[in-house]
Amino acid sequence: MKQVYGYITAPRGFRAAGVSCGIKREGKDLALIVCETDAAAAGTFTTNRFCAAPVSLSRERLRSGRARAVIVNSGCANSCTGEEGIRDAERVIRSAARILKLDESGICIASTGRIGSRLPVELIEEGLEPLAAGLSEEGGRDAALAILTTDSCVKEAVARINIGGAEVTIGGMAKGAGMVYPNMATMLAFITTDAAVSSDCLQRILLESVERSFNCISVDGDRSTNDSVIALASGLAGNSVIESIGSKEARIFEKALNGVTGTLAEQIVRDGEGASKFIEIIVRGAADRTEARRLAFAVANSPLFKAAIYGEDPNWGRIVSAIGAAGVALDPDRVEVKLQGECVFKGGAACGADRDTLAELLRRYDVAVSVGLDRGAGEARVLTCDLTPQYVDLNSS
Amino acid sequence: MKQVYGYITAPRGFRAAGVSCGIKREGKDLALIVCETDAAAAGTFTTNRFCAAPVSLSRERLRSGRARAVIVNSGCANSCTGEEGIRDAERVIRSAARILKLDESGICIASTGRIGSRLPVELIEEGLEPLAAGLSEEGGRDAALAILTTDSCVKEAVARINIGGAEVTIGGMAKGAGMVYPNMATMLAFITTDAAVSSDCLQRILLESVERSFNCISVDGDRSTNDSVIALASGLAGNSVIESIGSKEARIFEKALNGVTGTLAEQIVRDGEGASKFIEIIVRGAADRTEARRLAFAVANSPLFKAAIYGEDPNWGRIVSAIGAAGVALDPDRVEVKLQGECVFKGGAACGADRDTLAELLRRYDVAVSVGLDRGAGEARVLTCDLTPQYVDLNSS
Numbered sequence: 001m002k003q004v005y006g007y008i009t010a011p012r013g014f015r016a017a018g019v020s021c022g023i024k025r026e027g028k029d030l031a032l033i034v035c036e037t038d039a040a041a042a043g044t045f046t047t048n049r050f051c052a053a054p055v056s057l058s059r060e061r062l063r064s065g066r067a068r069a070v071i072v073n074s075g076c077a078n079s080c081t082g083e084e085g086i087r088d089a090e091r092v093i094r095s096a097a098r099i100l101k102l103d104e105s106g107i108c109i110a111s112t113g114r115i116g117s118r119l120p121v122e123l124i125e126e127g128l129e130p131l132a133a134g135l136s137e138e139g140g141r142d143a144a145l146a147i148l149t150t151d152s153c154v155k156e157a158v159a160r161i162n163i164g165g166a167e168v169t170i171g172g173m174a175k176g177a178g179m180v181y182p183n184m185a186t187m188l189a190f191i192t193t194d195a196a197v198s199s200d201c202l203q204r205i206l207l208e209s210v211e212r213s214f215n216c217i218s219v220d221g222d223r224s225t226n227d228s229v230i231a232l233a234s235g236l237a238g239n240s241v242i243e244s245i246g247s248k249e250a251r252i253f254e255k256a257l258n259g260v261t262g263t264l265a266e267q268i269v270r271d272g273e274g275a276s277k278f279i280e281i282i283v284r285g286a287a288d289r290t291e292a293r294r295l296a297f298a299v300a301n302s303p304l305f306k307a308a309i310y311g312e313d314p315n316w317g318r319i320v321s322a323i324g325a326a327g328v329a330l331d332p333d334r335v336e337v338k339l340q341g342e343c344v345f346k347g348g349a350a351c352g353a354d355r356d357t358l359a360e361l362l363r364r365y366d367v368a369v370s371v372g373l374d375r376g377a378g379e380a381r382v383l384t385c386d387l388t389p390q391y392v393d394l395n396s397s
Numbered sequence: 398m399k400q401v402y403g404y405i406t407a408p409r410g411f412r413a414a415g416v417s418c419g420i421k422r423e424g425k426d427l428a429l430i431v432c433e434t435d436a437a438a439a440g441t442f443t444t445n446r447f448c449a450a451p452v453s454l455s456r457e458r459l460r461s462g463r464a465r466a467v468i469v470n471s472g473c474a475n476s477c478t479g480e481e482g483i484r485d486a487e488r489v490i491r492s493a494a495r496i497l498k499l500d501e502s503g504i505c506i507a508s509t510g511r512i513g514s515r516l517p518v519e520l521i522e523e524g525l526e527p528l529a530a531g532l533s534e535e536g537g538r539d540a541a542l543a544i545l546t547t548d549s550c551v552k553e554a555v556a557r558i559n560i561g562g563a564e565v566t567i568g569g570m571a572k573g574a575g576m577v578y579p580n581m582a583t584m585l586a587f588i589t590t591d592a593a594v595s596s597d598c599l600q601r602i603l604l605e606s607v608e609r610s611f612n613c614i615s616v617d618g619d620r621s622t623n624d625s626v627i628a629l630a631s632g633l634a635g636n637s638v639i640e641s642i643g644s645k646e647a648r649i650f651e652k653a654l655n656g657v658t659g660t661l662a663e664q665i666v667r668d669g670e671g672a673s674k675f676i677e678i679i680v681r682g683a684a685d686r687t688e689a690r691r692l693a694f695a696v697a698n699s700p701l702f703k704a705a706i707y708g709e710d711p712n713w714g715r716i717v718s719a720i721g722a723a724g725v726a727l728d729p730d731r732v733e734v735k736l737q738g739e740c741v742f743k744g745g746a747a748c749g750a751d752r753d754t755l756a757e758l759l760r761r762y763d764v765a766v767s768v769g770l771d772r773g774a775g776e777a778r779v780l781t782c783d784l785t786p787q788y789v790d791l792n793s794s
Contacts, residue, residue: 047722048718048721048722049720049721049722049725049726049727049729050717050718050720050721050729051721077714079714079718080714080717080742080745080746080747081746081747082744082745082746082747083745083746084746085746114712114714115712115713115714115715115717115718116713116714116717116741116742116747117747223718223722224718224722225714225717225718225721303700303788303792304792307788307789307791307792307793308792308793310789310793311792311793313793315511315512316512316513317474317476317477317511317512317513317622318512320447320476320477320512320513320622321445321447321476321512321620321621321622323446323447324445324446324447324448324622325444325445325446325620325621328446329446330446332446332447344513345477345513347479348477348479348480349477349478349479349480349481349482350477350478350479350513350514387789387792388789389786389787389789389790390786391700391704391789392704392707392784392785392786392788392789393786394704395700395701395704395705395708396704396705396707396708396710
C-alpha cells in the first residue's frame with residue numbers, strides 16, 4: 001500500500017465539485033461527488049435517536065447497495081426538522097437528479113451544521129447548476145473544502161494498491177472538529193475507490209474499518225444527529241471482483257481502506273477544536289476489545305486529564321482515576337500505566353517517575369498513554385486531543 | 398425543618414478544629430471532628446477501583462456502626478500509594494488516638510489533594526497537638542476551611558427539626574469543585590447530628606440522601622479515588638431512637654438530612670471550578686429513575702452544551718443531540734425539551750422558539766433545562782455548571 005497525494009477524485013470514474021451557495025456566511029458550502037458507473041455503495045450512520053433527515057434518506061437509499069452520487073452541504077444540519085426536513089432533503093435530491101440526469105434513488109445526501117433550522121432549499125437549488133457544471137476529476141479538493149464547518153483544514157487521504165495485477169486507488173475526505181469529548185460535533189467521511197467489490201463486501205469491510213478509525217477518536221463518532229460515512233466503488237480498476245471477506249484480495253483492500261480511514265481519523269483529531277496536543281491512548285491486556293475501548297475512552301474523555309495535558313502537567317493520577325471509575329473489574333495491583341513511555345504506576349502504587357523528566361517529555365506535541373491490565377488479550381487504540389481554553393471559546397458562540 | 402446558620406458543631410456533642418500543618422503551601426489543611434459520645438456512624442465511599450488508603454480504612458472502621466472522630470487532611474490524597482499509604486494513614490490515626498485518648502478503631506480518616514504522593518505523616522503529627530488543643534464547639538468553620546482544595550468558599554449547612562418534642566439539629570460541611578464533567582475531583586462531606594438514631598437506620602437514610610444530592614451533581618460524585626461521606630449521630634437530642642425506616646420520625650429526619658445534603662450539593666455546584674452559570678436539568682416521564690438520571694447526566698456532561706451555556710448561546714440542538722446519544726430507546730416524536738421554561742423541541746421538530754428571547758433568558762445566572770419523555774414515571778434532577786475557559790486554566794497547572 002502506498003499513501004499518495006490526491007483527492008477523492010483520484011480513483012477512476014469519479015468527478016467532484018464544491019461551490020459556495022450562501023448557506024454559510026463565507027466559504028464553500030455545497031459539495032457533489034458523482035461516479036460515472038452505477039457504483040457499489042455502502043454506508044454507516046449515527047446511532048443517535050434523533051437522526052437527521054439526510055441520514056434517514058441516505059440509509060434508506062443505500063439498502064440497494066448501489067449509488068451514483070452524493071450531495072453534501074455544510075452550514076445547516078437539517079436535524080430536528082421533522083417531516084418538513086425530510087421533504088426539504090427529498091427536494092434537493094430531486095433537483096440534483098434532474099440536473100445530473102440521474103435517477104433520484106441513486107443520490108445520497110449528507111448535511112452538517114446547526115441543528116433545528118430548515119434547510120435553505122432555494123439557495124441550494126440555485127447552487128446546483130454551477131456545482132454540476134464544475135464537476136471534474138480535479139474537483140476533489142473543492143468538495144473537501146465545501147464540507148468543512150469549524151475545521152481549520154481539509155482532511156484527505158489516498159492509497160494505491162495492487163490487487164492481482166490491477167492498480168486500485170482509494171480516496172477519502174472527511175470533516176470533523178469538536179473532538180475534545182463525548183461530543184456531538186458531526187463527523188462526515190466519504191470514500192471513493194475504483195476497486196471492483198461487491199456492495200456486501202464493501203459494507204462489511206467499511207463497518208470494521210470505521211470501528212477502528214472514526215469510532216476510535218475521542219468518543220464514538222457515531223453520536224451526533226448527522227454522522228455519516230458513505231463509500232462508493234466504481235469498479236473501473238479492472239481487478240477481479242472482491243466478493244469474499246476472507247480472500248487475499250479482500251485483505252489487501254481492507255488494509256488500504258484502513259490506511260485511508262485511519263489517516264482521516266488522525267487528521268480530524270489533529271485538527272480538534274482548539275487542540276494543542278495530539279494524544280494516543282493504547283490499552284492492552286483487557287478482557288476483550290470492548291473493555292479495552294471502554295477504558296481508553298474513559299481516559300480520552302476525562303476533562304481533568306485533558307486539561308492537565310494542555311498544561312503539560314504530569315498529573316498521571318488523573319489517568320489512574322479515570323480507569324478506576326470506568327466500571328471495569330480490574331485488579332489495581334496488576335495495572336501498569338505509562339506516560340510518554342515512562343512507567344508511572346505499577347503494582348498498586350506510584351513507581352517513582354521523576355516529575356521533571358515527565359514534564360519535559362510532555363512538552364512534545366504528541367502525547368502517548370499506555371495502560372496494561374494483565375487480564376486478557378483485548379486491545380484498543382483511541383486518539384484524542386487536549387482540552388484548551390480555546391475549545392471553550394470556539395464552542396460558546 | 399428550619400435551615401439555620403451554623404457549622405457542623407451546631408448539633409449537641411460535637412467539637413471541631415482546623416489548623417495549618419504545612420501540607421499545602423498556604424491555608425488550613427488539617428481538620429478534626431470529635432463526638433463526645435460513642436456516635437452511631439454511617440458512611441458511603443467512592444466506587445473507583447483505585448480507592449485511596451483513607452477510604453479503605455474508614456470503610457472498614459464504619460462496619461461497626463460506631464465512631465468517635467474523623468480526621469481529614471487536604472493537600473494530599475494518599476491515593477495510589479499502595480501498602481505504604483495504608484501504613485501512613487494508620488500511623489496518623491494511631492497518633493490522633495493517643496492525643497485524643499480515644500480507641501483507634503473509633504477514628505475515621507479522609508484525605509483530598511494530589512494523587513500519587515506519600516502522606517506527609519510527620520507534618521500531620523506535628524499538627525495534631527495544636528489541632529486537638531483547638532477543638533471547640535465553635536470550631537466547625539475552621540474545620541470546614543481546612544478540608545478545601547480549589548474551592549473558593551466553605552460549604553456548610555445546618556437544619557433544625559422537632560422530633561416528638563425534641564429539638565434535633567443536623568450539621569454538614571463539604572468540599573467539592575471541579576464539577577464541570579464526569580470528573581475525578583474529590584468530593585468530601587461530613588454530617589453531624591444529635592439525633593438518636595440506630596446506625597443501620599442512619600446508613601440507609603444516608604445512602605438514599607447521597608443518591609439524591611451528591612450523586613446528582615454533574616456525574617456520579619462517587620468516582621474519584623477519595624470520595625467519602627461520613628455521618629456521626631451523638632444521640633444527645635433526647636428524641637426516642639429512630640430505628641425504623643418507615644416511621645414518622647425517620648421521615649422527618651430524612652427530610653431534614655436531604656435538606657442539608659441537597660444544600661451542600663448545590664453549594665458545590667455553585668462553586669464549580671471556573672463556573673459562571675448554575676444549571677438545573679430535570680428529566681420527567683422516563684421509564685424509571687435510572688433512565689431519567691442517565692439522560693439528565695448525558696446533558697449535564699455534554700461539553701458542547703455547557704460551552705454554549707457559558708456563551709449564552711441558545712443552541713438547544715446540543716441538548717437534543719445529547720439525549721439522543723444516551724442509548725435510551727426514546728421516541729423522538731414524544732420528547733419535549735424546554736430551555737428557561739420555553740418549549741424549544743416537541744413532536745420531533747423545533748417548535749419555533751424565538752432565538753433572541755432565549756438568548757435574553759440565558760443571561761440569567763440560573764439556567765433551567767427540562768426534558769419530558771412521555772414513557773413512564775421516572776424522574777431525576779441533576780445540577781451542573783457551565784464550561785468556561787477558566788475551568789481549563791484552573792485544571793491545567
